[in-house]
Amino acid sequence: MSGSVTVCRGSHMGIFSRLRKYARAVGFLMAFLLPGCNALIDPPVPRNLTATPASPHEITLTWEIHQYEDPGEIGYKIFRNGEYIDYTFGSSYVLTTWYDDSGLAPDTEYCYRVSSFYISDALDFTNFLLDLQNDSAQSNEACSWTYPLSAIKGTVSSGGEGLDGVEITLFRVFPHDTALSVFTGSDGFYRFTDLDNSKYVVTPSDPDFVFSPESVSVIVLNGEVTVINFEATATAGPNP
Numbered sequence: 001m002s003g004s005v006t007v008c009r010g011s012h013m014g015i016f017s018r019l020r021k022y023a024r025a026v027g028f029l030m031a032f033l034l035p036g037c038n039a040l041i042d043p044p045v046p047r048n049l050t051a052t053p054a055s056p057h058e059i060t061l062t063w064e065i066h067q068y069e070d071p072g073e074i075g076y077k078i079f080r081n082g083e084y085i086d087y088t089f090g091s092s093y094v095l096t097t098w099y100d101d102s103g104l105a106p107d108t109e110y111c112y113r114v115s116s117f118y119i120s121d122a123l124d125f126t127n128f129l130l131d132l133q134n135d136s137a138q139s140n141e142a143c144s145w146t147y148p149l150s151a152i153k154g155t156v157s158s159g160g161e162g163l164d165g166v167e168i169t170l171f172r173v174f175p176h177d178t179a180l181s182v183f184t185g186s187d188g189f190y191r192f193t194d195l196d197n198s199k200y201v202v203t204p205s206d207p208d209f210v211f212s213p214e215s216v217s218v219i220v221l222n223g224e225v226t227v228i229n230f231e232a233t234a235t236a237g238p239n240p
Helices: 012-026 029-033 125-130
Strands: 047-055 058-064 074-080 083-089 096-102 109-118 142-145 150-158 167-174 178-183 189-195 198-205 209-212 216-220 225-227 230-234
Touching (some): 047 109, 058 109, 074 096, 083 096, 096 109, 150 216, 167 189, 178 189
Parallel strands (some): 047 142, 150 225, 150 230
Antiparallel strands (some): 058 096, 074 083, 109 142, 150 189, 167 178, 167 198, 198 216
């Protein structure tokens, strides 16, 4: 694609809006036929691209388009770290467009650009999307880090001293039920790391002790480190 993005003015606005899909066929002839309105050869450049972390594995992109365009007529190609990854479409009368990029590595920086195209121009749509050389209408670059993974840690103590050898079970409630377990060290400390966003239940167990609280339910999000401590009391021995 060649040419430049310009805006129609005055009474030509409505005419040009109806005829724009033919403008690319006649190119700069439109400028001659409609004085005061330059030919719109390239699609409008996406503006104010921002990238915001949504989770350890997802970044949300948002950008704006020009008010003189119908957003429903424009598609967008998404580039991550200079490589094409996907496309999306605008919605009519919505001037802010977004895209969620998922499946990313935690605690990692990614950089994005967005380019636009007229949907009516994509006659051979598959080839059009793969023709990545024709992207003169690229946005600014926006970069963001994904959130790091979360952690849950704490101490099990009895009488003010760390309690060794207590099994701590971490049960993940959603999106699928899974369980992990570790044992406290000599200082009573335990830790679960590299946890995705989810709801978890933490439960200590040892046949010689009862614990307060018995278990704790917690939701961890976006790199949080949650501290959960337990107090152990020795169970009463058999009556003499």
